Structure formats: structure tokens, C-alpha cells
Amino acid sequence: MDTIISTTKLNSNEIFDLMTQFITEVIGEEFVEEMDITMESSFTKDLEMDSIEIVSFSEKIKTHFGEQIDFTGWLSNMDLDQLINLNLGTIVNYIEECQ
């Protein structure tokens, strides 16, 4: 299934849904149900993800898009402040531009 999705170009809504799915896989469905995940949600403050959770989230994106997007490279170039303030919208835009 992964390969089928990654060969077609996704619009920002579809990318958003996919990211929400990855977040759910990382932190667990029951927690996500209580959250209001939006494009503005920040990983550290709103989703309360710690560094290991952010790393495993980025691994999911890497596995999904493979060579198509250098997501971990992009993420690992962020400095501390950027990482603290990173929100879902920034990631959705990045993926959309890269496709």
C-alpha cells in the first residue's frame, strides 16, 4: 500500500491525514482521540512529543516516502528553536513542495 500512495502526488489535505496517521501510530490512538490536531499543532508544546517520539515519527515519513523526500536530512538540519517550534503545517508544506 505504501508504494501505491507514494507514487501519486498528494495534496495538502491528504498529507495532513497521512501525518495524523503517523502521529497516531507513534503516540497511540486513544491519546489522539482527545487531541485536536491541526496544521498549527506544534510537536513539542501541543502534541507533547519528546525527542524519541519525534525521531520515530520522522522514521515513518522516511519509510513511507523513501528516496523521494530527504525528510530526516531536512529535520536534522533544524536547530533547537526550530525543532521546539516545529508544527504540522511546516511539515505538510515541506512534503508538498518536495513531491
Next chain:
Amino acid sequence: MARFVFIVPPLTGHINPTLSIGAVLLQRGHEVAWISLDRSLEARLPKGGQLLLIEYAENDEQKQESEKYLDIITKKIVYGIDSIKFLYEEVLIPLNRHSYEGILDLLDQFKPDLVITDHQMFAGAIAATNKGIPYTTTVTAPAAIKVMDELPKIHEWEVNQIIALQKEFGIKREDSIACSELLTMVLTSRSFFGEMTLPEQYRFVGPVIHKRAEKTSFDWDKLEQGNGKPKLLVSIGTTFDHEHKKSFFTKVIEAFGGAEMTVVVVSDPDLFAGWPENFIVQRNVPQLDLLPHLDGVVCHGGHNTVCETLTAGLPMVVVPIAYDQSHVAGRVVRVGAGLRLNFNRFKAKHLKESVEEILNNMSYKEAAMLIGDSFREAGGTETAADLLEELSVVSIISIK
């Protein structure tokens, strides 16, 4: 005989291993001193150990400032990646800047053959370098160097903070000297630390377990009354504030209050008006003596508690709060010795389910025992003392 000096930050987890290594060096007839900002350290030093207090007596303002650093780390509610920024900008850099001049004076006074500085006490490395004294480094929070691999930009940011301070004190290098090129002792085993290529001066000596000299009283009778039922230790260390503790232990009570188990809690008993019948709550517990009697541990992922738990071969549930704890928790999960929960998100039922899982599924305990074996093989205190002795001999010969 050689003269050793440890340079330590006012953080219990970083100090305790040096007390054990220092005790062995003293037993072997060496002179050993500790440079610290914390006057109360004197009472905890092994017999024969000297405290060299960083003091700026001529100026009251500076003196007051010294006291401010002792508990600075407990003053702010921090969580996740945000805590790394806080740790460097508000704790480590000001603390090291403040300590530097005092360390210089004390090195002149004590004239050590070898300096052993904590990896977060970079002022020690800078001072030793500027004085031309050989230094080694103890990495008491090994997960901190693992960050290099997992989040390289964060590591780079940390290193840049250190480099800026080095330049302030006249060291014109573009790399951090916090970890010694002579010997950097990483206080864990390679199998717990995980795969990572490190320079050869990094030696995995295993955790240095610190046995407190003083006897801590404990309600052993009550622990034995729960005969046959599982026994659990719950501790989130000493550095976190009241609100963190309150929200955490509320969930612990909900999860295990009245359950068929005995729960030993490390906390101020006054945190709540009452605790469930099956709880034993003490501000301090004799953790090393206690662990062999238990079945599992719930903790925040502080390096020392995790190492002591694994040494005892016990499975655990790790609920990391800040700093490097997320990485420590990640390692516990990776080696199969336990499960992790998210501090802010978990609910009582998740804690209950996770504890049941680590107690009932023996694979966690087996993995913990394997890591415990790797710690023993790494050598610990004696090995660390051997390495330091070897270097001190080299250093004395080369100077004289």
C-alpha cells in the same frame, strides 16, 4: 602516590559515581579532592577525601550567586526538547562561567597530577587545559552523547554553547574539549549504550554504583507482610518539582491503590494527606539494598536509577520527563528490559497495564539480567580507578 581531583556540578547523579571511584583511589593510598560549589558535599565524601569549595569570599554578591546554582535545575518546569535549551542556557553555561575562576585557584592550590571532570562541567576541562594539567572526563549521563547520532543539530547547538564559553576563557578551538582526548569514561556498557562509533579514548567502564555510607531506615516488616505478592518501586528522582510529582503520583495511586501488590514510593509523604494501605512512602529509601527484594521498577529514566535497576536484573516502566531521559527510556525499550510511557499523556490504566506486562512477561526480566551482566563485565568502579591510576603514573613521569 598521585593527587587526583574530581570537578563536579551540583547534581547528585553526577556526583555519586565520583564518590565511589574516589573512595577506591583513597583506599589505594592516593590523595583525592573534589572541587564543587556545594558546601554540603563535604559530609558525603569518602573518608580522607578533601572538599575544595569554589568560593568568592571577597564579594558577597558572587557568594550569593554560588548558592543560587545549587538548586537552579529544580526551579523551572521543563519538558521534552525545551528542557535541553533550559539546561544549557539557564543552568550549565552560567554555572560553568561562574565556577571557572574558582576552579583555576583551586587547581593552583591543590596541584593535582590528574583532573577528572564531569562532561557537563566543561569549566573543569577549560581550566585544566589553561593550567597545563592533564584531565579525563566522566560521562555520567551517557545518553547525552548519544544525541549526536539521533538529533545531530541539537548536538551541534550544545557544542556551540560550549565552544563559545571556551573562547571566553581563551581557548581558540572550533571543537568542544568537554570530553577528554586522553580518557573519557562512559559510565555504562556498550550493549546498553547502543551502536555508535566513538573515538578510542572513550572507554565503557560500566555504571559506577554508589553505595551510601549512611544507613537509611526502611519499613522492612511491612514489605515482608506482602509475602508472595509483587513488589514494586516507584521513583522519579529528586530534581523535579512539586507539581510534576503531584500529577505523577496521583496516577500511581489510582493505578495501584488497593492492588494485590506492595508499592514502595520515593516521595515526600506530605505530598498527599493519605496514601493507600499497600504503599510504603519514604522520602529516601535504601535503594541498593531494596532492589534485590523487588519485582519491578517504575522510574523517570535517570541514569543512576536505571543502571541500579538493570544491575539488579529487574524489568521497568520508564516515564521520562526531560533532559536525556527520553533517550535512556529509548534504550531500555530497545534492549527489551522494559516499556516506556509519555509523562504528560499516560493515564493510570496505562501504567497498570504496562506494569502487569513487565511483571508477567518474563522476557523483560531476562533482557534486564543480560544488561546487568554486561555492566558487571564492564568492570565499574575498580576499572575506572585502574584507568585513572595508569594515567596518573604517565602524567607524573612526564612532568618530572
